[in-house]
Amino acid sequence: MSFSRETDHGTPPALATGKAITLTIDGQNVTLPEGTSIMRAASLLGGSIPKLCATDNVESFGSCRLCLVEVEGRNGYPASCTTPVAQGMVVRTQTERLKQLRRGVMELYISDHPLDCLTCGANGDCELQDQAGAVGLRDVRYGYDGATNMGQAKDQSNPYFDFDPSKCIVCSRCVRACEEVQGTFALTIEGKGFDSKVSPSQGEDFLGSECVSCGACVQACPTASLIEKVVVEIGTPDRAVVTTCAYCGVGCTFRAEMRGEELVRMVPWKDGKANRGHSCVKGRFAWGYAQHQDRILNPMIRASVSEPWREVSWEEAIAYTASEFRRIQGKYGTRSIGGITSSRCTNEETFLVQKLIRQGFGNNNVDTCARVCHSPTGYGLSQTFGTSAGTQDFDSVMHADVILVIGANPTDGHPVFASRMKKRLRQGAKLIVIDPRRTDLVQSPHITAEHHLPLRPGTNVAMLTAIAHVVVTEKLYDEAFIRERCDWDEFMDWAEFVSEAARSPEAIEPLTGVKAEEVRAAARLYATGGNGAIYYGLGVTEHSQGSSTVMAIANLAMATGNVGREGVGVNPLRGQNNVQGACDMGSFPHEFSGYRHVSDDATRSLFERTWGVTLDAEPGLRIPNMLDAATDGTFKGLFVQGEDILQSDPNTHHVAAGLAAMECVVVQDLFLNETANYAHIFLPGSTFLEKDGTFTNAERRIQRVRKVMAPLNGYADWEIVQLVANAMGLAWTYDHPAQIMDEIAALTPTFAGVHYDRLEAEGSLQWPANDAAPDGTPTMHIDGFVRGKGKFVVTDYVPTDEKTGPRFPLLLTTGRILSHYNVGAQTRRTANTAWHPEDRLEIHPSDADNRGLKDGDWVTLRSRAGETTLRALITERVAPGVVYTTFHHPETQANVITTDYSDWATNCPEYKVTAVQVMASNGPSDWQQDYAEQARTSRRIVPLEAAE
Amino acid sequence: MSDDTHVMSTTDRLIYMAHQIARNMAMMGEAKATEALAEHLTRFWDPRMKAQIVAIAQDQPERLSPTVAAAVARMAQGWPAPDVDAAQFNAVDEAGHCDAG
Numbered sequence A: 001m002s003f004s005r006e007t008d009h010g011t012p013p014a015l016a017t018g019k020a021i022t023l024t025i026d027g028q029n030v031t032l033p034e035g036t037s038i039m040r041a042a043s044l045l046g047g048s049i050p051k052l053c054a055t056d057n058v059e060s061f062g063s064c065r066l067c068l069v070e071v072e073g074r075n076g077y078p079a080s081c082t083t084p085v086a087q088g089m090v091v092r093t094q095t096e097r098l099k100q101l102r103r104g105v106m107e108l109y110i111s112d113h114p115l116d117c118l119t120c121g122a123n124g125d126c127e128l129q130d131q132a133g134a135v136g137l138r139d140v141r142y143g144y145d146g147a148t149n150m151g152q153a154k155d156q157s158n159p160y161f162d163f164d165p166s167k168c169i170v171c172s173r174c175v176r177a178c179e180e181v182q183g184t185f186a187l188t189i190e191g192k193g194f195d196s197k198v199s200p201s202q203g204e205d206f207l208g209s210e211c212v213s214c215g216a217c218v219q220a221c222p223t224a225s226l227i228e229k230v231v232v233e234i235g236t237p238d239r240a241v242v243t244t245c246a247y248c249g250v251g252c253t254f255r256a257e258m259r260g261e262e263l264v265r266m267v268p269w270k271d272g273k274a275n276r277g278h279s280c281v282k283g284r285f286a287w288g289y290a291q292h293q294d295r296i297l298n299p300m301i302r303a304s305v306s307e308p309w310r311e312v313s314w315e316e317a318i319a320y321t322a323s324e325f326r327r328i329q330g331k332y333g334t335r336s337i338g339g340i341t342s343s344r345c346t347n348e349e350t351f352l353v354q355k356l357i358r359q360g361f362g363n364n365n366v367d368t369c370a371r372v373c374h375s376p377t378g379y380g381l382s383q384t385f386g387t388s389a390g391t392q393d394f395d396s397v398m399h400a401d402v403i404l405v406i407g408a409n410p411t412d413g414h415p416v417f418a419s420r421m422k423k424r425l426r427q428g429a430k431l432i433v434i435d436p437r438r439t440d441l442v443q444s445p446h447i448t449a450e451h452h453l454p455l456r457p458g459t460n461v462a463m464l465t466a467i468a469h470v471v472v473t474e475k476l477y478d479e480a481f482i483r484e485r486c487d488w489d490e491f492m493d494w495a496e497f498v499s500e501a502a503r504s505p506e507a508i509e510p511l512t513g514v515k516a517e518e519v520r521a522a523a524r525l526y527a528t529g530g531n532g533a534i535y536y537g538l539g540v541t542e543h544s545q546g547s548s549t550v551m552a553i554a555n556l557a558m559a560t561g562n563v564g565r566e567g568v569g570v571n572p573l574r575g576q577n578n579v580q581g582a583c584d585m586g587s588f589p590h591e592f593s594g595y596r597h598v599s600d601d602a603t604r605s606l607f608e609r610t611w612g613v614t615l616d617a618e619p620g621l622r623i624p625n626m627l628d629a630a631t632d633g634t635f636k637g638l639f640v641q642g643e644d645i646l647q648s649d650p651n652t653h654h655v656a657a658g659l660a661a662m663e664c665v666v667v668q669d670l671f672l673n674e675t676a677n678y679a680h681i682f683l684p685g686s687t688f689l690e691k692d693g694t695f696t697n698a699e700r701r702i703q704r705v706r707k708v709m710a711p712l713n714g715y716a717d718w719e720i721v722q723l724v725a726n727a728m729g730l731a732w733t734y735d736h737p738a739q740i741m742d743e744i745a746a747l748t749p750t751f752a753g754v755h756y757d758r759l760e761a762e763g764s765l766q767w768p769a770n771d772a773a774p775d776g777t778p779t780m781h782i783d784g785f786v787r788g789k790g791k792f793v794v795t796d797y798v799p800t801d802e803k804t805g806p807r808f809p810l811l812l813t814t815g816r817i818l819s820h821y822n823v824g825a826q827t828r829r830t831a832n833t834a835w836h837p838e839d840r841l842e843i844h845p846s847d848a849d850n851r852g853l854k855d856g857d858w859v860t861l862r863s864r865a866g867e868t869t870l871r872a873l874i875t876e877r878v879a880p881g882v883v884y885t886t887f888h889h890p891e892t893q894a895n896v897i898t899t900d901y902s903d904w905a906t907n908c909p910e911y912k913v914t915a916v917q918v919m920a921s922n923g924p925s926d927w928q929q930d931y932a933e934q935a936r937t938s939r940r941i942v943p944l945e946a947a948e
Numbered sequence B: 001m002s003d004d005t006h007v008m009s010t011t012d013r014l015i016y017m018a019h020q021i022a023r024n025m026a027m028m029g030e031a032k033a034t035e036a037l038a039e040h041l042t043r044f045w046d047p048r049m050k051a052q053i054v055a056i057a058q059d060q061p062e063r064l065s066p067t068v069a070a071a072v073a074r075m076a077q078g079w080p081a082p083d084v085d086a087a088q089f090n091a092v093d094e095a096g097h098c099d100a101g
């Protein structure tokens, strides 16, 4: 694709009313939906009316008066951006009188604007410049000598963009973008008339303000007033490639705007169906890790982890990998090796890794990081609905009346979706938040949760059952829906169970710590407030009863008839960009792509015919069990693609012991991550900018990832896996990921209709996409549940075995923040560290007081599993008795603290509940110092030349 | 590093896991829970884990509850376990279910 800006129609599409209007614009007849602006109508006809204060992702404002038009039979010159089309209207957009008026307006703007166009960063990409040309302005009558706003100091505090007030034309597009698109309300126009100027609220600089650096204002700004620093440095782009963000499960699509081989900026793509032209700080700005100096570009091997790394050729590294795996299998048996697929890699790459393991290793020892996040979603939703995926697309939230958010912090974890949700909330939808912390959503500009239920960590099932108790005993359930769509007898069993007095809000109040009246009110609102939509995250799944909680959520949605149409549903907010895809592609040890069990003879023989080998009918090991088997001496080799299990998995000591017991650990990654400290072979990986493929987001939406530059390490990740496979004798012959997708489609019923040409034509497809649903499936279970009748599953509350007591009196729960992503391997290598340079321990003032702690003090955090130190952040966001931290920094290693406890059905670790003690400390623990030393030693590299 | 750090032995972990699953299935009633647990172990545990729990049942029977012991015995009788609807998977040509457990 060569470079052209996306068309800006000036105002957003009209809300659908079903009515059409016919009018004439410059002699052309046109029919459009009621509510469309004249400006948009003219633009859709291919014309363009000059404009400055209008842009099509915010509502029009009508302040610049540049977009004047003439309307027959009306006096004056209405602004086309604020005037809706009307039946029979006759509009003229280009007349002599209009030209004069527009030139006059433009003259005023230009007289107060620095005319340094030639040296301005936005030269050639500036709407003021374009519009001055469009209205034919050649001369400014007022001269440039009067009072002006020029020469004001720039605000360069934000690491990614600058604000230059002297170039500001006070069009307020940025203010509206921050309010309407992002929902942060960080900007205001201060002052009046000539003195008015844009300012981050409370007069702070951008970095110190509420601003979350989403970039919406920068994108909206018509001048160089708000501009990306990189554009100033590199220059304006000359080509653009549409691709998909590699950070989170929202799956925003971007135009990667390039200048030659250099990436200038990532601009959210307006046609992207997941993000609709919006972005967050990670996808928009934090891609600098791709070129970071820490990136490893040459393969490396070593005989033992105490030796330094030795750089070798690709041939040697690949041959050594294959020979080590075969040697181990020869000595310890077929099932002594396995691998881990990555939710950060593409569907095609994930598919190839599990194929390498099943076809090449000859066993099912494949697992993926979804083990540690959403495996309970799979189990729970498949039991109740018959399919594990989220039931809706993101657009659905715009039809919700009551939004119940449980165990999720979307403003930090899924920011672009959160902005949509907040937009809906500002339109009047009601909000219920169930979370131990007072997350940002509970109280943010123009949004207040109707009910916040700050339950004690680990009591989700008790809470949801109490809500169900109210729904059933107060007869708020949807009997017609249940009778038609669900198994009535199972409903009756479940209803009897939840109705017992022991499960009432009053009875469980001592457990959850939440007032019964509040629970009752929330239950009534969800059941009777119109379309009820549930969104949940890892605060649901990462518990010993994660699967039960998911089933409890599904029960509630079925009982209230909130499944199977727009505006309702059960929606897991997926963590990583391709965690849905990794699960779909057969990354779990017991199933092939499309969720078919390895013991099913028909499925196995389908794969056996295609792959030409006999496949193992027994399930393989899950990650924690691989580590156990390693310690026991029966599991000796591991291939890890794009995961850092040492940092991300629970109980670091357990992971370290398991890895240390293996004879060959192969890590394929961008950086020497923490797991690589225990690796013998390092295969440098490629970034999402360097390869083709697809990601599947939390809406089941399959979107293209497109190569914008050549891989710095020499190969895309799928090519590396193919090299290993072929060195092990598999004879793969893929030339392009499209061929891998064709194989996936041929072997996987949900993906049967997914091919690159379809994706190219449609932009994206939501699975299932097959003969029955050629255009994909935005909303699931419309006419009936996938499994037939919806199944109510009785979910008994079983308290976790992780208990507080005198030695460990506090409950630790963990989470993430907006500017960082997971273990932070990528975001820590960008300027995002400006917002979160270290992990902090949030602790309530009363708990801090008891321990004599002040804000910023170093504290020791100790659990039964281990201890670490970090600095305290005293805040009332957490309830007394609860502490909270993130796990973005390896120095902290929050997972030294987390335990081996896990979800009963899936072994998803119980990250969200650990009993701990907190006490004052002087600085990093012995363990942290030892670890830092071990990591340093382990990362020594002998370069290729020296090694030869 | 504190000295009371704990990493469970594999034996302890398997015993713990089996009982944890059993506790969460207890609401089904004894007979159904036994079948469901047997199916769960068959469907999700790798052969060495299965062999280990069978060995535990023989060597240290006192460490298994009656339900777990019965389920292990049931599993050891071999495939196919009766389908008690406790785990859902797609058939070869089915697009429906989606289990990520």
Ligand code: SF4
Pocket (backbone or CB within 6 Å): A174, A177, A178, A182, A184, A185, A186, A187, A210, A211, A212, A213, A214, A215, A216, A217, A218
């Ligand atoms: S970057 Fe985003 S949050 Fe910050 S001021 Fe601009 S629109 Fe608002």
Ligand code: SF4
Pocket (backbone or CB within 6 Å): A167, A168, A169, A170, A171, A172, A173, A174, A175, A198, A217, A220, A221, A222, A223, A225, A226
């Ligand atoms: S900073 Fe840009 S978008 Fe904001 S008011 Fe000024 S010119 Fe308009």
Ligand code: SF4
Pocket (backbone or CB within 6 Å): A245, A246, A247, A248, A249, A250, A251, A252, A275, A279, A280, A281, A282, A283, A284, A414, A415, A416, A417
């Ligand atoms: S991190 Fe998530 S929300 Fe942010 S831009 Fe990427 S996909 Fe969108």
Ligand code: FES
Pocket (backbone or CB within 6 Å): A050, A051, A052, A053, A054, A061, A062, A063, A064, A065, A066, A067, A079, A080, A081, A082
């Ligand atoms: S664009 Fe219509 S008034 Fe500014």
